[in-house]
Amino acid sequence: MTHSTDRNQALFERAKALIPGGVNSPVRAFRAVGGTPRFITRAQGAYIWDANGKRYTDYIGSWGPMILGHGHPAVLEAVQKAAVDGFSFGAPTEREVELAEAIVRLVPSIEMIRLVSSGTEAGMSAIRLARGATGRSKIIKFNGCYHGHADSLLVKAGSGLATFGHATSAGVPPEVVQHTLVLEYNDVAQLEEAFALHGKEVACVIMEPIAGNMNFVRASTPFMRRARELCTQHGALLVIDEVMTGFRVALGGAQSIYAQQIPGFKPDLTVLGKVIGGGMPLAAFGGRRDLMEQLAPLGPVYQAGTLSGNPVATACGLATLAEISKPGFYDQLATRTRQLTSGLTAAARAAGVDFCTDSEGGMFGFFLLPALPQNYPTVLGTDGARFNRLFHGLLDAGVYTAPALYEACFVSAAHTEEDVAATVAAAEQVLQTLTK
Numbered sequence: 001m002t003h004s005t006d007r008n009q010a011l012f013e014r015a016k017a018l019i020p021g022g023v024n025s026p027v028r029a030f031r032a033v034g035g036t037p038r039f040i041t042r043a044q045g046a047y048i049w050d051a052n053g054k055r056y057t058d059y060i061g062s063w064g065p066m067i068l069g070h071g072h073p074a075v076l077e078a079v080q081k082a083a084v085d086g087f088s089f090g091a092p093t094e095r096e097v098e099l100a101e102a103i104v105r106l107v108p109s110i111e112m113i114r115l116v117s118s119g120t121e122a123g124m125s126a127i128r129l130a131r132g133a134t135g136r137s138k139i140i141k142f143n144g145c146y147h148g149h150a151d152s153l154l155v156k157a158g159s160g161l162a163t164f165g166h167a168t169s170a171g172v173p174p175e176v177v178q179h180t181l182v183l184e185y186n187d188v189a190q191l192e193e194a195f196a197l198h199g200k201e202v203a204c205v206i207m208e209p210i211a212g213n214m215n216f217v218r219a220s221t222p223f224m225r226r227a228r229e230l231c232t233q234h235g236a237l238l239v240i241d242e243v244m245t246g247f248r249v250a251l252g253g254a255q256s257i258y259a260q261q262i263p264g265f266k267p268d269l270t271v272l273g274k275v276i277g278g279g280m281p282l283a284a285f286g287g288r289r290d291l292m293e294q295l296a297p298l299g300p301v302y303q304a305g306t307l308s309g310n311p312v313a314t315a316c317g318l319a320t321l322a323e324i325s326k327p328g329f330y331d332q333l334a335t336r337t338r339q340l341t342s343g344l345t346a347a348a349r350a351a352g353v354d355f356c357t358d359s360e361g362g363m364f365g366f367f368l369l370p371a372l373p374q375n376y377p378t379v380l381g382t383d384g385a386r387f388n389r390l391f392h393g394l395l396d397a398g399v400y401t402a403p404a405l406y407e408a409c410f411v412s413a414a415h416t417e418e419d420v421a422a423t424v425a426a427a428e429q430v431l432q433t434l435t436k
């Protein structure tokens, strides 16, 4: 396609003139993989179409929310009905109560919940609540886990365990991150050492149970168990960030999977987003009643939002939850995902390419590595140039996957056996070229 007829390129040029980097969220700019971002004009089921009219099988699903695929009829109807009744009131509505009841019913650790508009807001608020409830300042997070872009979370590890982190963004003063300790994911010994040194000052440990912002890395069961034990022993809270995994890997979230392996396992607070809004701006945080009652207007921890519990967003979320609560939904979703990951594995083996993959429910990751990584430095050991060739080869073939090697991918209920088979066939071709 020549430059003048490439509408993606033309739109990107227009966008770059007015919007920093041409995008409203950095990963969309394709900086990691190079090339022109696709401007999406519409979506239906498992497919999205770009500004040139090219169709892609969508394995991003808006980074997770579109678990039913795009334009699911029941969800669309609920949203259209809600929009007619009003976009926003800034006053309570019945649907907020219904959504709270639905989530509390499905996630046993959540006794009370507050709705917000983004995962960033939910994570930031959960940390404020943890600090307010414990009267402590320090937080522990893990290298490679993403919890939104709140100042105190934009941190990389300091030079040792006794030193706190450095900001990863300009504009974050050192005083703001001096209370954030960044540890290596899945490193039990380091976590024990950190608690031995700082235990009395730690308000919370926050973690992704399956880290989807370093592609797909599970917290090992011993690591999760020890995190729970250490928090309890030291009076710190365990905050599980299920913005990506919640209602994506299982109906009860990733925590329901750990609860099968760790008797009585429960986080103190859970952060939710993505799927609970079904593609609309909606997120939440919730957990123990005694903690949630510390929030304004009941308690001293302030938190608010003009569009929180938005009536159109809650309609979208409720309709989505109704569909995914149907019997067999996750079995079918997981089967489809595994069809894809096993197909990709076979294709890579045939091509002689180092490859490994993991999945849970409708979330998966793949690595051009000989074995599944346990932490972020190992993920980053991937050959970036090879990954980029794979990404662009798939994109040219009409398969839209994450444009960075540290992001997870997603399968929706709209992906058919034929869709997945076609993706595997495309991957076979591209993987063959990687060895050349």
Ligand SMILES: *Cc1c(COP(=O)(O)O)cnc(C)c1O
Pocket (backbone or CB within 6 Å): 117, 118, 119, 120, 121, 123, 146, 147, 148, 149, 208, 212, 213, 241, 242, 243, 244, 273, 274, 283
């Ligand atoms: C996407 C994500 C967030 C941030 O949510 P936004 O809605 O983008 O602010 C936080 N935590 C995790 C685990 C996420 O995947």
